[in-house]
Amino acid sequence: MIQALALILTCQLAGEALAHWTGLPVPGPVLGLGLMLILLSASARIAGLVVPVGTGILRHIALLFVPAGVGVVGHLDRLGPQAAVLAAAIVVSTVLAIAAGALAFRLVARLTGSEDGDA
């Protein structure tokens, strides 16, 4: 488990360094995700170590958003009289974006004959 955590943190650290060094507008952990993807594909031994631990973390990924979410409660009054407009913009825009994204995916999947199924 410690080996897996060390590997995950090393990828994150390298990602942070890379993001800072290149000045890319991408957060370090997202670059770390890319590095981990390369490691998993390169070595079955690494995959065997990382997959059980990483899957355990992902099972409760929702928990990790709680601390930041609690901070938001204190800032809700900052929205002030704009709150209703912002709420409307967020709800409508999120519904539209999910619908449009999924419909576009399905349309192109049908056109290219790409089917959902087990690889």
Added chain:
Amino acid sequence: MRDFAEIWSYLASGPLIWLTLTLVAYLVGDTLSQAFGRNPAANPVLIAIILLGLVLWLSDTPYPVYFEGAQFVHFLLGPATVALAIPLWQQGRQLRRSMLPVAAGLLTGSLVAVVSALGIAHALGLDRETLAALAPKSTTAPVAIGIAQTLGGSPTLAAVLVLLTGITGAMVATPVLNALRIRDWRARGLAVGTAAHGIGTARALQVHTRAGAYAAIGMGLNAILTAFLAPLIFGLLG
């Protein structure tokens, strides 16, 4: 025997109680979510946030004191992002065969998210500074904060709007996608990850592994795409 208030004030000043309460509040949220058959309206994150918000309010605890303890959980967001490589890797072969649909879903979802949010808010008379904080709302928080700052918006407001978007996405995704009769797990996942970043991805992972993998792809790629699209569309508002 010391009284309750004294013990509370002793414990409330250290990180242990806030870390413990964060985990317990999430377990309560998760249990309730399970009890409601994973109904999207019973979102475990939202339940935990409301419970903890109440505790902080009732005990008059400032957020920085709470965060002393909660930071250990918050810190894991980074490693968890790295761990999202696992479902991507596991779905690798599937993914290589669906490059074009992924590109179409991502580009459409990302564009619609930015254009519709800015369009509605602009039409209803919000000022430029608020629009700047709203533009990157569908991306993961650290990226959204960076984009908002570049456009001249408040980073705090940007973080608030990102979280509200994530919770909204997690709650509306299932009913919206069911109403459209979209049964392709890849399309469902990608759309949610693109529109509602990590919280949407958390919901997708809860529902189906393949949906979770495609949500992670949507979230990761949209972070990059929005960094380019948001300034462009924001500039068109004039």
